[in-house]
Structures are given as structure tokens and as C-alpha cells.
């Protein structure tokens with residue numbers, strides 16, 4: 001019964017997509033006095049409220065950075081926890097202003113779904129987790145295995161491709177939320193659990209005995225994770241896109257939470273432009289000159305956000321890998337400010 | 339109110355005529371509703387176009403690409419379409435709802451009658467069942483059954499081996515499958531003939547009972563007919579079936595019939611939950627039949643069981659059917675809680691994955707509502723037919 005009501009709700013929401021919320025997101029956010037951010041509510045390291053109800057995570061900090069840029073206050077965010085399957089409807093219908101929820105940039109999402117990916121904040125790929133006791137060392141040994149997976153993800157689709165390409169058979173058991181899928185895996189219903197490798201680090205910590213499980217070496221797909229906005233609002237698209245580039249540029253220029261007040265006095269023109277001491281980059285976006293200063297002051301640069309939430313400063317201990325700066329052999333590359 | 343004849347009717351403006359008025363009100367209301375629907379629809383279409391969200395039903399023929407754990411019709415993630423996935427999901431929903439309705443009805447009638455039993459313990463047990471099942475949310479019960487099923491069953495390596503080559507473990511129940519070979523049509527034909535014989539016997543026995551007052555052993559003879567004739571033909575045709583046994587692999591068992599734990603948990607959960615409500619409906623129906631009916635039947639010499647079956651329940655059915663229809667519809671709608679325990683029902687497949695992948699919320703939700711509407715109307719229609727048959731015929 002409740003399901004049917006929810007359905008009606010979604011239908012209603014979809015019908016009421018208002019033109020205002022599509023065109024002028026920045027104004028809407030300003031008049032509302034807070035940013036509405038679609039986040040992951042169940043994934044340690046990326047988006048999860050802690051015991052006190054404070055939202056924590058890598059993606060969560062991106063929403064906070066946007067709030068800092070607009071309001072100079074990283075707490076002016078209303079987080080909306082979205083499951084994989086409901087996230088796009090929530091963004092399309094204007095329920096959230098931006099979706100930052102470990103979401104893979106794919107062609108259909110960028111076009112058919114009416115959304116825009118704003119830039120990859122985490123380069124990822126899909127992996128598998130199995131019980132050590134199974135004595136499996138490679139995903140290629142998983143022929144005929146039962147695999148628990150979450151609905152509405154690229155994961156669900158890659159799985160079919162990978163197994164077929166390797167002439168293997170498999171059985172999926174599909175769940176709407178990660179907690180349910182994980183519980184089924186933990187109770188032995190499935191041989192393997194699969195999702196983005198970053199997600200595996202996070203969900204492994206949720207298992208009864210994390211050390212009884214290993215992540216297999218194969219990465220079977222490309223999962224460029226990106227924030228998303230709706231089509232049709234170029235200004236807001238630019239803001240979310242450049243927020244990421246600004247955070248990466250801040251790291252490249254060694255501007256950090258600790259030294260940003262020093263750096264703003266720097267004579268380096270690139271730093272001056274980025275922090276708003278020179279030029280009017282922020283105003284071109286409809287924000288203030290010091291918007292990047294605000295983001296870094298409250299949250300730190302890209303590297304700091306990474307290390308604090310998913311890197312060495314966190315229980316996940318993910319190494320930077322592909323997400324190192326391009327100057328250090330990685331793929332993170334902030335577009336130039338000119 | 340008696341009608342005023344045309345001549346003595348006072349001349350008043352048409353506007354004050356209650357009939358004309360009500361027609362006007364209804365027309366206005368209809369117009370307003372139509373306007374709202376039109377505005378909403380054209381607004382949605384405009385906005386979809388502006389946001390460049392795909393619309394229309396072209397997605398129906400696009401490849402689905404995702405796997406489904408239980409498919410009653412052929413389906414492959416690589417070549418089947420979203421349209422095919424729609425049917426797979428619908429059949430899965432109908433399967434669990436159909437069986438759930440059957441089980442819930444059986445359990446519900448037993449428990450409902452048991453609640454009125456003169457045996458103190460039986461009545462109390464039935465009452466306890468109804469009360470405890472009704473206070474817990476269904477979702478919780480489904481999760482309970484799913485975990486109970488999964489925890490109680492052994493791992494693949496320690497599968498319980500069943501007679502005739504079946505296996506039971508936490509991946510499901512695996513049974514040998516019978517594939518029919520040529521010659522099986524004869525067995526089916528024999529079954530049909532035996533069935534016709536049984537019906538003829540029943541009709542004859544009714545006439546016979548009316549004439550002589552004696553009852554023929556209809557049930558026994560029917561069983562013998564239906565079991566032995568096809569069995570003999572089956573043997574004579576040289577057992578025209580091949581058996582496919584489930585094969586144990588490294589991770590899984592394949593071949594044969596596979597019954598998923600998700601399916602069992604959902605079926606058990608829905609049946610037990612709805613049965614508690616049906617039990618109350620049945621109890622209310624029986625209580626509504628005046629006590630004198632039972633007493634009169636017993637005075638005529640019918641045993642309590644027979645009196646219940648032949649006199650009380652047929653009358654109770656009139657009261658039972660309408661609320662029973664509601665319970666059937668509830669069960670069908672509740673089956674969409676399958677999402678929580680990984681059973682691929684219609685909502686999980688279509689309103690879940692297909693909606694997410696295509697992003698076409700309006701089309702998908704509209705189709706979903708159409709499906710549930712059809713199921714609801716269909717169920718009500720069938721039960722209304724039945725209701726018309728048992729309803730009190732007034733002469």
C-alpha cells in the first residue's frame with residue numbers, strides 16, 4: 001500500500017517539475033537560504049550521517065563546499081539521502097539542487113535522463129568482494145556464483161557484460177538498498193558482493209567481521225564518479241563544475257585550509273585570481289569574488305577533503321592512485337583560470 | 339418524494355431546478371478536473387522537453403541489460419528488452435500474489451473458524467495468532483521471514499539432500515524437473531476423460547441421492563478415476579517424460595526447478611500476514627449468521643462440521659466476500675514490498691530498475707498504475723461475479 005502511495009508521490013513530483021526550479025537554481029538556493037543536496041545516506045566515507053546526525057563524507061563535503069561558496073557557511077545544506085534507484089528522479093523533479101552521490105558519469109545519464117555531469121571528483125572502477133573461506137583469488141573463478149548487487153546502478157549492468165564477455169554464468173540477487181544487499185551477502189545468500197571499488201572499502205567496514213572478506217584484484221569497469229545537475233541551467237552547471245576545478249587547483253597551488261589566509265596575500269597571479277584577490281572570476285559565476293577562499297577556508301583543498309574522508313585520515317585508507325594530481329601521475333587536473 | 343405532475347408544477351427558473359443544478363455542478367466539476375489534468379500534463383511535457391529528458395515509449399524496445407533472478411518466461415539481459423522485463427516482473431508478481439491469495443485464504447478460513455471453536459485452547463491459539471500478526475508491520479515480518487529462511491538453511495556444501503535428487507540450501511530449493519516427451523498428450527487426454535467421468539458421476543449421484551436418499555462414495559471413486567486412468571496410460575505409453583536432475587557445481591546448483599529463498603520468504607510472509615485479516619473477516623461473517631441456523635441444522639441431525647459447511651458458511655459468504663476482496667487486493671499491492679528482500683516483482687523490476695535506467699518516471703509510473711488498476715479491477719470483477727451467485731436471491 002505504502003509503495004503505491006510512494007509511486008503516486010513520484011508521479012506527482014514528476015508532473016510538478018516546475019520551470020522555476022529548472023532555470024534558476026542559484027536564485028532558488030539563495031532565497032531558500034540553504035542548498036538541497038542529494039547524498040548517499042549509507043556509504044561510509046562518501047555519505048553517511050554519524051551518531052549525532054552530522055553528515056560526513058567525501059561527497060558530503062562537496063555539498064558543504066557549495067554551501068560555503070554561496071553562503072560562506074558549510075552548514076547551510078539540507079541533505080537528502082537517496083538510494084541508487086531514486087536519485088535521478090529526485091534531481092529531475094527539483095527535489096534536490098545537486099546530486100553528489102558516487103554517481104557514475106555515463107552517456108545515458110548525461111543525455112536521456114536530462115542531466116549534466118559536472119566533472120569527475122573520483123575515478124573509480126567496479127570490483128568484487130568475497131569471503132576468504134571461499135578460496136577464490138580472481139573474479140574469473142566466479143563462474144556460476146550468486147552475486148548480491150544493488151538496484152539502479154551501473155554495477156548491475158556491468159556485471160552482465162563482464163560475465164558474458166568471459167563466458168561465465170552467474171546469478172544476481174538484486175536489492176534496493178546497500179544495507180539489505182549487504183545483509184544478504186553476509187548471511188551467505190551470495191558468494192560475492194559487487195560495487196565500485198571505493199564503495200567496497202566502505203561497505204566492508206559494515207560487515208560483522210570485515211577481516212573475513214577480501215576484495216578481488218580485478219577492476220571490471222570504468223566508474224568516473226561525478227556530481228550531477230539538471231539540464232537547462234548553465235549558470236548552476238558552471239558553478240558546480242568550477243567548484244571541483246577550483247578545489248583541485250587549490251591543491252595544485254598548495255593552498256590549504258591552514259595557509260589560505262597567508263596565500264591570499266601571495267604575489268602569484270594564479271593564486272590571486274583563484275582566491276579572488278584579483279579579477280572577478282566568482283562574480284562571473286554569480287557568486288562573490290572570494291568564493292574559492294570560502295570553500296578552502298571551511299573545507300580545505302581537494303587533497304584535504306580526500307584524505308580526511310576516504311584517505312589516510314579515515315578508516316578506509318584509500319590511496320590516491322588515479323585520483324592523484326596530474327603532476328603526480330594521476331588524473332585530477334584543474335582547468336585553468338583565465 | 340412523490341413527483342409533482344407537470345400541470346400543478348409552479349413556474350420557477352430552471353436554475354432552481356435541483357436536477358438541472360446537479361447536472362451543472364457536475365459539469366463544472368468535471369471541467370475543472372479536466373483542466374487541472376490538462377494543465378499538469380502540458381506543463382510536464384513542456385518541462386520534459388525543456389530539460390531534454392527523453393519521453394515517449396520508445397524505451398520499450400531497447401535492450402534491458404540487467405539480470406533477473408527469477409524469470410517465468412525466457413529472458414536474457416543481453417538480448418531482451420525493457421518490454422520483456424515488464425512481463426517478467428508482472429508474471430512474478432502474479433505468481434506470488436496468486437499463490438499468496440490461495441494460502442492466505444486456506445489459513446484464514448481455518449484460523450477464523452478455529453477462533454470460534456468451543457475448544458478453549460484452539461480458540462485462544464487462533465486469537466493469539468491473529469492479534470500478534472496484526473500488530474507487527476508487514477515489512478518487519480518479511481525481513482524476519484527472509485532472515486529466518488536464510489539462517490535456517492545450510493550452506494551449499496552442507497545442502498540437505500532430498501529424496502528423488504532434490505537439494506535444499508540457502509540458495510533455494512532445487513527439484514528435479516520433468517520434461518515431457520512425445521506421447522505425453524495421451525496422458526493429458528486420459529486425464530481429461532477421467533475428469534469428465536468424475537463430473538458425470540457427481541451429477542448422477544445427485545440425482546440418485548434425491549431419488550433414494552442414499553449417497554454414493556463420490557470422493558473415493560473420483561480419486562480412483564483421476565489417479566489410476568492417467569497413470570495406466572502413462573505406463574502404457576512407456577513413461578513419456580525425461581527427468582532433469584539438479585547438478586551441484588562449485589558455487590551453485592543448476593538444472594532442474596529452482597525455488598528462490600526470496601520467493602519463499604515473500605510468499606510465507608504475505609500469506610501469514612493476510613491470513614490474520616482474512617480470519618477476522620471469516621469470523622465476523624460466521625458470527626453474523628444467526629445462531630438459530632446452526633441450532634436448526636443440528637436439530638435436523640447434521641453433525642457440527644456438516645452444519646457449518648452446508649448451512650452456516652454459505653450464508654456467511656455473503657458477508658465475507660466484500661471485505662475478502664479487499665484483503666486480496668491488499669495482498670497483491672503488499673507484494674511490492676518484495677524490493678526489501680530481493681524478490682524481482684513488478685515494482686522492483688519495472689518501477690525500480692527500468693525507471694532508474696530510462697529516467698522516464700512519468701511513463702513508467704503511468705504504466706505501473708495501469709497494471710495495478712487492471713489487477714484490482716480484475717480481482718473485484720471475479721469476486722463480484724461470485725458474490726452475485728451467493729447473494730441472497732429475493733423473490
Ligand SMILES: N[C@@H](CCC(=O)N[C@@H](CS)C(=O)NCC(=O)O)C(=O)O
Nearest residue numbers: 042083084103104153154178195199
Ligand atoms: N557508481 C555506481 C554505483 C553507485 C552506488 O549506488 N553504489 C552503492 C553501493 S556502494 C551505494 O552507494 N549504495 C548506498 C545506498 O543506496 O544507500 C552508479 O552510479 O550507478
